[in-house]
Amino acid sequence: MALRERPLSPHLQVYRWQITMVMSILHRASGVLLTLAALGLAWWLLALDAGGDHYMRAARLLASPFGLIGLFGISLALVYHLLNGVRHLLWDMGWGFEISDTYRSGWAVAVLTIVLTAAIWYSALGAHA
Amino acid sequence: MSNIGTAGAPDRAPRPDYRTPLKRVRGLGSAKSGVAHWWRQRITAIVMLVLIPWLVGLFVSFVGVDAESARHAVARPWNTVALMAFVIAGFWHAKLGMQVVIEDYVHVRWLEVTLQVLVTLACALAALASLYALIHIAVTTAPYYR
Numbered sequence: 001m002a003l004r005e006r007p008l009s010p011h012l013q014v015y016r017w018q019i020t021m022v023m024s025i026l027h028r029a030s031g032v033l034l035t036l037a038a039l040g041l042a043w044w045l046l047a048l049d050a051g052g053d054h055y056m057r058a059a060r061l062l063a064s065p066f067g068l069i070g071l072f073g074i075s076l077a078l079v080y081h082l083l084n085g086v087r088h089l090l091w092d093m094g095w096g097f098e099i100s101d102t103y104r105s106g107w108a109v110a111v112l113t114i115v116l117t118a119a120i121w122y123s124a125l126g127a128h129a
Numbered sequence: 130m131s132n133i134g135t136a137g138a139p140d141r142a143p144r145p146d147y148r149t150p151l152k153r154v155r156g157l158g159s160a161k162s163g164v165a166h167w168w169r170q171r172i173t174a175i176v177m178l179v180l181i182p183w184l185v186g187l188f189v190s191f192v193g194v195d196a197e198s199a200r201h202a203v204a205r206p207w208n209t210v211a212l213m214a215f216v217i218a219g220f221w222h223a224k225l226g227m228q229v230v231i232e233d234y235v236h237v238r239w240l241e242v243t244l245q246v247l248v249t250l251a252c253a254l255a256a257l258a259s260l261y262a263l264i265h266i267a268v269t270t271a272p273y274y275r
């Protein structure tokens with residue numbers, strides 16, 4: 001393929017940071033993280049099937065500080081990607097394209113992400129405290 | 130009165146067709162797959178949207194329980210079915226999303242193609258391994274309820 005210098009549109013760094021752009025970047029980043037997490041789910045299911053020491057090793061790793069930080073990140077990414085995904089589905093149906101709507105839905109996703117992630121961890125850990 | 134028959138949207142004129150004859154001849158466009166990618170991404174998303182609240186509840190219930198209890202919960206018929214559906218939709222959705230990320234950011238052709246193949250194989254392998262584990266757990270764990 002012939003490579004030729006072609007004019008490029010401005011890159012991200014020329015723009016002032018704004019919530020719509022941050023949300024878009026985070027949607028992709030959380031998606032990539034969740035792909036890795038999905039591989040972790042396959043590993044956990046295989047460990048559960050193998051049982052015994054295999055499962056105990058997996059459970060210990062997940063309960064370690066490293067594992068808990070990983071799980072927290074995954075839960076945050078999951079809730080965020082899910083909620084922002086709903087935002088995308090609504091856009092697909094033609095809803096919420098006004099600038100003010102995109103800002104409002106963006107903030108709603110941000111706040112709900114924190115609330116729902118906190119609720120998940122409260123029910124996961126609070127029940128045992 | 131050209132709007133008769135468009136009840137509820139009187140301001141909306143019939144949509145003109147902007148496609149050129151060439152576009153119609155070429156059918157599925159430059160990607161050679163039409164809008165299939167877009168639709169599959171949305172359908173798998175909606176499947177997961179339904180399943181995730183349920184499965185998050187299931188996984189939260191695994192905190193602090195032993196392997197046997199977790200195994201019995203996974204082996205419950207509807208939990209197995211929900212997890213199998215989630216694994217299929219999830220790895221499919223992941224493959225479609227990673228495909229777009231790679232298309233957008235990797236501009237060295239051989240590397241791009243290599244990554245696309247690796248992502249596809251990794252997602253297929255992980256999905257098959259997950260389904261194997263789920264089926265094996267289901268058929269080797271009895272009784273289903275306790």
